Amino acid sequence: MNRWLFVWRRTTRELWFRAGLYAVFGIVAALAAVVAAPWVPPALADRFGGESVEQVLTILASSLLAVATFSLGAMVTAYTAVSSAATPRVASLVTGDEATQKSLATFVGAFLYAIVGVTAINAHYYAAAGRAVLFLISLAVVGLVAFRLLAWINRLSRLARLGHMIELVEGRASRALAEAAARPGLGGRAGALGPGAVVVASPRTGYVQNVDPDHLQRAAEAADTRVEVVAGPGTFVRRGEALCRLDLPEADDAVQDSFCAAFTLGRSRSFDQDPRFALTVLGEIAGKALSPGVNDPGTAVEIATTGVRLLDDWQQAREAVDAEAGVSHDRLCAAPLREDDLLDDVFGPLIRYGAGDLRVAIQLQQALQSLGSGRGALGPAARRLQREALKRSLSALGSAPDRGRLKAAIP
Incomplete structure (x- = not known):
């Protein structure tokens, strides 16, 4: 990825960036109302240029600070819950969530807009026409705040949900794997020096x-x-x-x-160009779900199906790139992503911690068998890992009937 694009993406995911941007827009909107005043018809200025706009701005200023504070507290609560239920590595996706940032930034920007607007009115910055423009802008701000508030309520219902976090990590892993598959110049085509x-x-x-x-x-x-x-x-x-x-x-x-x-x-790994990090985070979620204190094999099963989906898409994308002629970065060479590493990142914790759970063991065998039936180098690597998983599960399952069910589940 282009280094400046990487820096831009990383900056725009910071909470302060979007909040600061909306705050600047709010201040500019409040002060720029006087610029449009000359184009306001006299009838419109008489109708909307009274004292009602100050009341609207006062209501916005008094309520939005509390809303922004509550929303920030809810985000911190979700951040803590995700860190505890999943893994601290996935918690950064909460603060970087675009819908969350837009809601918080809207509340902060509208609050500053209202504060600046009330201050400008008390300083007699606006004439009747300017107050009319400010009133119309305030109506638009109220509509935007109402929309963002409803969107924020909907987002809160699933922000700290473990399944939602898995979806977010899967999305980042999918993009990183697709970018890795599309980099022919970093795929080891040239010989090592x-x-x-x-x-x-x-x-x-x-x-x-x-x-x-x-x-x-x-x-x-x-x-x-x-x-x-x-x-x-x-x-x-x-x-x-x-x-x-x-x-x-x-x-x-x-x-x-x-x-x-x-x-x-x-200081830390990034999801953007590091697909193994995203797969490792998925494996961490599965490992935590299989811990005795959590005992959630259903999440581990979901991670197994997610891993199959991600690696199958990566294999197909890589084959499509391999079929294309030409190399865009003919002077570069690098070690390609190893199938064994990718499989171990996401399935390794399932094998190590879920070998004694019959449901997880069966799902693992089915997932790895599905990947092992495919073409390319992913197939042999998946079959090797499947044999290791079967050996561990047969050793960990203490009941003979459970071992029989596991063997029967393998076609």
Whole structure:
């Protein structure tokens, strides 16, 4: 992903960004009413330019602060509940939820609009025509607040629901897997460089959150070299460890910096370009559901079906890309996503913690058998994991009838 696009996406998901944007719009709308005043017909100014607009703004200002405070408290409650019921890694999706941010931002923006409007009226900033424009804008703001309030009530009914969190993680995993399948230049098509390649070292310690293949391609063309990406998205690197390797005898600081700029490092992993992180989070949810304190095998079964859906779509997308001619990033090479790793990320916790549950064991066998019947490298990897899961389940199931039911469930 383009590094600036990655930064933009990450910034727009922050709660303060949308709230600040709506706040600016609210202030501008309140102050800009005087600009449209010259175009207001006298009859409209006489009808709506009275004192009623101040009353409307006063009601908005007095109520929306409480609504915004309540909504923020509800979001914090949902954040805490999701962290406890699922995993702390999925809680960031609550604060980054677009519908939640729009509702909170609308309340904050409308509150500031009302405060600025009342202050401007008391300062005699508006004439009758300006108050008429402000009144019409206030009606639109009231309608928007009512719509967002209803949407927020509907969102609250499922914001902290575990199934909703699984859907959100599945959506992020699906997008990340699709982007990974569509990156032919980062799919290992070029051969690995020799041992004498120049190492581009990481300037600091952290997780690789994003790699910009277009920037790497341009830098490689400028330096007339090939690039081997060593630290892909999700890799933890220490300061001085390799981010990539160059097919050059040597590289000065300027060349190294140009390649370093393609890598975005952070304190934690990101869902955007790291499909294994999303699959790992799904596995964590399943592992927590199978813990003795929770004992929720139904969630584990849902994760198993979600894993089948995600990996099947990824396999088909990768085959479609493989069938296309040409490579857009011919100077790049990197280790592709390994099927065994993807399967273990999502199904590993189910195998380790759900081997002794008959329902989970049967669902695992059916899921892995479904993936194992497909074409490509995913099939053999799924069959290997299916044999391991069966061995663990037969060992963990203490009842002979349960072992018989498990064997009978495998076609």
